Amino acid sequence: MLKNLNSKHIQRFSYKYLPQFPISPNSPKLGFSRSQIANYRSNFPTTIMSSSKTIVLRSSDGETFEVDEAVAVESQTIKHMIEDGCADTSIPLPNVTSKILSKVIEYCKKHVETPNADEKVAEEDLKSFDADFVKVDQSTLFDLILAANYLNIKSLLDLTCQTVADMIKGKTPEEIRKTFNIKNDFTPEEEEEVRRENAWAFE
C-alpha cells in the first residue's frame, strides 16, 4: 500500500498533523523544538537580529554605503560626528574613495561581528582575516593607512602600519629603495659619509 503513495497523499497527511485552532489544554503541545529554532536561525540570521540604527556613509566619489551604527562607530571620527548630531541624512567622507571605504567597512564589520563566546577560535579566525586583509598592492595599503588615520580606527592603523614595518625590517637600503621606489637623492660622497659614521650598522 505504501508504494501507491504519491505527493498528493503526503501533503494531505501532513496537513492533518498541524496544530488545530483554537488551542485547548487537551490539544497537542505547541512549540518548535530546540533544533528547529537553531536550524531556522542559522538559515535566517538577519530576521532574528534586532533592528539597530543604520548610518549612511558617502565616499568621495559619491557612492553611498549603509552600515549598522555599531559598525560605523568603530571609527572614532564617525562616532564623534554622530554624537555631535551631524549624521542626520548621511556622513560625507571626502577623503575616502568608495574602493577603500568598502574595504574599511568590511574590516569593521568583521571586527564587530566576531563573537566573544569562543575566545580562542574567534581570535585565530580574526588573525587570519587580518593577515588576508592586508594582502593588497602597496597603493591600496597606503590608502588604507590614510583612511584609518582619517577615520581614526586604531586597530586598522596599527595593522596596516605593522604590515609596512614588516616590509622594511631586515632589508638593506638598496632593497628598501627597490621595494618602495624611493629615489636616492644623496650624492655618492654624502651617502658614503653617513655610512662611514655608523659603519657597524651596514655590515
Add this chain to the structure above:
Amino acid sequence: MDRISQLPDFILHHILSCIDSWDYPAELLRMSVLSRNWFHLTASFPILDFYIDQFSSRECFFKYVEYTTSRFCHQNVTADELRLVTDIWKPAELDIVNICLELALHKGVKLLEIDLTNSSESPFASAEYRLPNILLSVSVLESLSILAFFLNG
C-alpha cells in the same frame, strides 16, 4: 611611484615605531641613507632608546648615543620617549650621558626612563650620580622612572 615618502611624518614615525625596539639602532641608521627625506625622518624619530646591551662595543654605543642625540636636536621636535639603560666605566661616558639628557630635556621629553645601575665590573661601582638640574624644570614630562646607583641632589 614613491608613495611611502609622501605619507605624513607622524604616520611614518608610527610605522617606524612598529619595528621591534631592539632593532632600532641598525634599522634606523640603514634607513637614514635611503634619501635626504628619510635622513631627516629618522633623525626626528621621537623615540630615543639607548640600550648598551644592543651593542657589541661600548665605544660604538656611546658614539651612537652622541650621534643620535645631536641629530635629533637639530630637528625641531620634542621627544616622546627617551630610554637610557647603561652603566658607566669612564668619565667621558658620563659626559656623553649628561649631555644627552640635558639636550633631550631641553627639547622636551614626555616619557623618561634612565637606568644607570652600575655593575660591579665598573670602576665607578660605588660612585654617585647627579642628575642634571634641568630635570627639575621640564614642563612636558609626563612619566619618569630612574634607577641609578646613588641619586644625589
